[in-house]
Amino acid sequence: MAPSKLNSSGEASISCSQPENGFPNSFSLFSEKEIDELLQPSVQGTDDHLIEFSEAMRTVAKALRRAAEGKASAQAEAAEWKRKYELERARNMLEFKEESPGEYGGDFDNARMGNLVNQSAWCNEANGQFEKPNGRNGICSHEVLQDGEPVFDSQMIRKASFKLSWCCKGEQSDQHKHDIVSFERGNITTAERSSKQISLRWESCPRTVLVLTKPNSISVRILCAEMVRWLREQKKLEIYVEPRVRVELLTESSYFNFVQTWKDEKEISLLHTKVDLVATLGGDGTVLWAASMFKGPVPPIVPFSLGSLGFMTPFHTEHYRECLDSVLKGPISITLRHRLQCHVIRDAAKNEYETEEPILVLNEVTIDRGISSYLTNLECYCDDSFVTSVQGDGLILSTTSGSTAYSLAAGGSMVHPQVPGILFTPICPHSLSFRPLILPEHVTLRVQVPFNSRSHAWASFDGKDRKQLAPGDALVCSMAPWPVPTACLVDSTDDFFRSIHEGLHWNLRKVQSFDGPRVL
Ligand SMILES: NC(=O)c1ccc[n+]([C@@H]2O[C@H](COP(=O)([O-])OP(=O)(O)OC[C@H]3O[C@@H](n4cnc5c(N)ncnc54)[C@H](O)[C@@H]3O)[C@@H](O)[C@H]2O)c1
Numbered sequence: 175m176a177p178s179k180l181n182s183s184g185e186a187s188i189s190c191s192q193p194e195n196g197f198p199n200s201f202s203l204f205s206e207k208e209i210d211e212l213l214q215p216s217v218q219g220t221d222d223h224l225i226e227f228s229e230a231m232r233t234v235a236k237a238l239r240r241a242a243e244g245k246a247s248a249q250a251e252a253a254e255w256k257r258k259y260e261l262e263r264a265r266n267m268l269e270f271k272e273e274s275p276g277e278y279g280g281d282f283d284n285a286r287m288g289n290l291v292n293q294s295a296w297c298n299e300a301n302g303q304f305e306k307p308n309g310r311n312g313i314c315s316h317e318v319l320q321d322g323e324p325v326f327d328s329q330m331i332r333k334a335s336f337k338l339s340w341c342c343k344g345e346q347s348d349q350h351k352h353d354i355v356s357f358e359r360g361n362i363t364t365a366e367r368s369s370k371q372i373s374l375r376w377e378s379c380p381r382t383v384l385v386l387t388k389p390n391s392i393s394v395r396i397l398c399a400e401m402v403r404w405l406r407e408q409k410k411l412e413i414y415v416e417p418r419v420r421v422e423l424l425t426e427s428s429y430f431n432f433v434q435t436w437k438d439e440k441e442i443s444l445l446h447t448k449v450d451l452v453a454t455l456g457g458d459g460t461v462l463w464a465a466s467m468f469k470g471p472v473p474p475i476v477p478f479s480l481g482s483l484g485f486m487t488p489f490h491t492e493h494y495r496e497c498l499d500s501v502l503k504g505p506i507s508i509t510l511r512h513r514l515q516c517h518v519i520r521d522a523a524k525n526e527y528e529t530e531e532p533i534l535v536l537n538e539v540t541i542d543r544g545i546s547s548y549l550t551n552l553e554c555y556c557d558d559s560f561v562t563s564v565q566g567d568g569l570i571l572s573t574t575s576g577s578t579a580y581s582l583a584a585g586g587s588m589v590h591p592q593v594p595g596i597l598f599t600p601i602c603p604h605s606l607s608f609r610p611l612i613l614p615e616h617v618t619l620r621v622q623v624p625f626n627s628r629s630h631a632w633a634s635f636d637g638k639d640r641k642q643l644a645p646g647d648a649l650v651c652s653m654a655p656w657p658v659p660t661a662c663l664v665d666s667t668d669d670f671f672r673s674i675h676e677g678l679h680w681n682l683r684k685v686q687s688f689d690g691p692r693v694l
């Protein structure tokens with residue numbers, strides 16, 4: 175309650191000059207009687223207007239008094255709830271400390287808890303122990319608030335308070351992004367989720383474009399020459415192409431002398447420091463090729479469609495000027511396509527760290543029986559947990575971008591490319607119950623060829639670079655830190671649905687005719 179005082183006639187009047195009751199200090203309220211007294215001399219014998227005015231003042235005074243009383247009582251109630259919360263927290267910590275002595279660190283403030291205990295109306299002073307609050311006295315984390323009033327159910331049991339935190343991979347610390355728990359109600363809510371549409375805005379103008387093309391295609395070659403010329407003359411950009419393409423362009427005309435290229439792998443590894451944007455002219459395979467050139471960070475890719483399916487190539491070549499114009503200006507929607515980082519670990523290697531160069535895949539890594547006619551036998555682990563033994567033709571570990579490629583053909587689900595996850599899809603398993611899985615992005619998967627395996631297995635990366643895995647060898651796979659940003663025609667979701675509708679004819683069926691039997 176806000177402090178109140180008695181006036182000369184013994185009536186309570188609320189002083190609103192108290193700062194803690196939330197009212198400004200600059201005015202004070204009077205009781206109805208004080209207002210009556212104030213107005214009395216002028217009211218006597220005066221006209222109706224003054225009577226009306228005094229009535230109005232009385233009403234205003236009443237309303238203000240009620241408001242002040244309401245606010246003060248709400249504040250008192252809030253303070254009481256806060257006190258109960260502190261008390262409850264202290265009680266939980268005490269219980270926890272009792273249950274796990276020695277485990278609890280030195281940050282627990284015993285003195286503070288003692289204070290709270292002493293303040294408690296629930297503390298039984300006779301034996302110094304807490305009485306468990308129940309019914310209206312306790313704070314149950316699951317109580318339901320209706321119209322601001324807590325509603326208690328005698329059947330409700332006490333729930334422990336808790337905090338959720340995200341551990342950083344490889345770190346023991348209790349670092350967390352944000353707390354997401356409401357203590358009083360025990361309801362977990364998330365304020366942010368990861369998969370929102372991502373927008374790219376240039377902070378300085380792009381100056382260098384790498385144009386990558388599918389080989390052995392006349393139409394691609396013609397378009398490449400035209401696009402390079404336009405980018406140079408109209409946009410004043412530096413252009414990079416592959417050595418093969420530079421030769422092709424120069425064969426056509428010495429005009430293309432300005433086009434730059436690279437000599438060796440080392441220069442390729444530095445490309446990401448020079449190139450602002452990559453344009454691909456081809457199909458999905460050309461996008462995979464472009465991604466494979468960047469073993470680390472990847473510049474944004476604008477994929478033009480010159481292939482048959484073009485699942486990841488939403489841009490049409492007939493509008494290439496308008497497309498590139500708007501991409502170069504920005505902002506643009508992009509899809510951040512996650513990649514998998516794969517390590518082959520040889521049993522013959524002296525230790526786990528003596529691995530071959532990691533390989534990054536945009537679609538998937540496949541471990542299969544290759545030319546062997548035997549069933550593959552692959553032991554699979556997810557972090558430290560045994561998953562299963564794959565007995566069949568093999569296993570696909572796919573990104574969500576790759577979910578519409580080989581994994582789809584093997585019965586895996588189609589997943590929106592912006593969903594972070596790893597698909598675990600068997601190839602022709604010799605088992606009726608082996609359904610595909612989708613695992614969270616943070617796991618590390620290990621696929622081991624057992625020592626007693628009848629044959630070797632073969633790993634391939636985005637359908638390329640086959641590597642033999644001997645008994646005892648393993649493939650370790652986790653999410654790579656460098657995704658592939660591809661420009662969207664509209665946005666991630668619209669482009670995804672366009673691709674599954676137009677590319678895969680997903681759920682295409684003739685619409686049932688209007689005539690025929692009906693239940694109305
Ligand atoms: N049975 C199968 O479906 C099967 C078998 C082997 C390889 N593949 C896929 O082929 C990919 C290599 O592609 P490539 O173009 O270099 O080889 P490719 O020329 O043999 O073409 C394979 C086909 O897969 C399509 N494709 C590739 N990536 C895709 C994706 N993310 N979503 C939908 N379709 C996609 C391509 O458009 C192409 O039509 C591999 O990563 C693998 O996913 C599929």
Ligand SMILES: Nc1ncnc2c1ncn2[C@@H]1O[C@H](COP(=O)(O)OP(=O)(O)OP(=O)(O)O)[C@@H](O)[C@H]1O
Binds near residue numbers: 458
């Ligand atoms: N720049 C490149 N250099 C070498 N090989 C490439 C290059 N670009 C693409 N390829 C390869 O060429 C093959 C065909 O390319 P791509 O998939 O782009 O064309 P496509 O088969 O006509 O199209 P789609 O995949 O849509 O059917 C793929 O295996 C791909 O890896």
